[in-house]
Amino acid sequence: MAAKKSRQSEVKRKTKETDITLSFAIDGAGVIQCTSGVPFMDHMLTLFAVHGFFDLTVRASGDTEVDAHHTVEDLGICLGQALKKSLQDFSGIRRYGFSSLPMDETLVRVTLDCSNRPFLHYGVPSLEQKVGDFDTQLAKEFLRAFSLHGGLTLHVEMVHGENTHHILEAIFKALGRALDQATTIDPRAKGPVSSKGSL
Numbered sequence: 001m002a003a004k005k006s007r008q009s010e011v012k013r014k015t016k017e018t019d020i021t022l023s024f025a026i027d028g029a030g031v032i033q034c035t036s037g038v039p040f041m042d043h044m045l046t047l048f049a050v051h052g053f054f055d056l057t058v059r060a061s062g063d064t065e066v067d068a069h070h071t072v073e074d075l076g077i078c079l080g081q082a083l084k085k086s087l088q089d090f091s092g093i094r095r096y097g098f099s100s101l102p103m104d105e106t107l108v109r110v111t112l113d114c115s116n117r118p119f120l121h122y123g124v125p126s127l128e129q130k131v132g133d134f135d136t137q138l139a140k141e142f143l144r145a146f147s148l149h150g151g152l153t154l155h156v157e158m159v160h161g162e163n164t165h166h167i168l169e170a171i172f173k174a175l176g177r178a179l180d181q182a183t184t185i186d187p188r189a190k191g192p193v194s195s196k197g198s199l
Helices: 037-050 070-085 137-150 165-185
Strands: 007-015 018-025 032-035 055-062 096-103 106-114 119-123 154-161
Touching: 007 070, 018 070, 032 037, 037 055, 037 137, 037 165, 055 070, 070 137, 070 165, 096 165, 106 165, 119 137, 137 154, 137 165, 154 165
Parallel strands: 032 055, 119 154
Antiparallel strands: 007 018, 018 055, 096 106, 106 154
């Protein structure tokens, strides 16, 4: 019997603005160690990993004295790259994932395709500008970078909601659940699930 391929990877990214080391395992247990210098982003990544049953370790520093933009965007880049490296040629996975997730008064939907065709639709109305010290516009920047570098077609929609913290939490929980579904191995798949034979 052939050994199961390890679906995990490590990515390092160092620029004049950020220094990030990130390791990611698809077939994990929701174990996370995250110190990004942006506490709210650590919280969101924790939700993503726990609800997706991914193992995730992040060590990051950045020019947060300017603002958190560079760090958050580069975290999205690194996580996307790690996902794509872990999936290799996208063989054997279910490919599509969907989660409709409630949190108190909030309901969000995340629908994605591990398609190798990056696209982000972010159907979330304008939120309160800040949650604590976190600029809520950065959630979209993270998701754009993640979808681009992970090869994801990603649709994020808020059905309804009022509390900005709840909305963002629901998005990251739903993202984890949808990605877990999409990256699950389907024993019927002999390669990438595509009529073309590759993605």
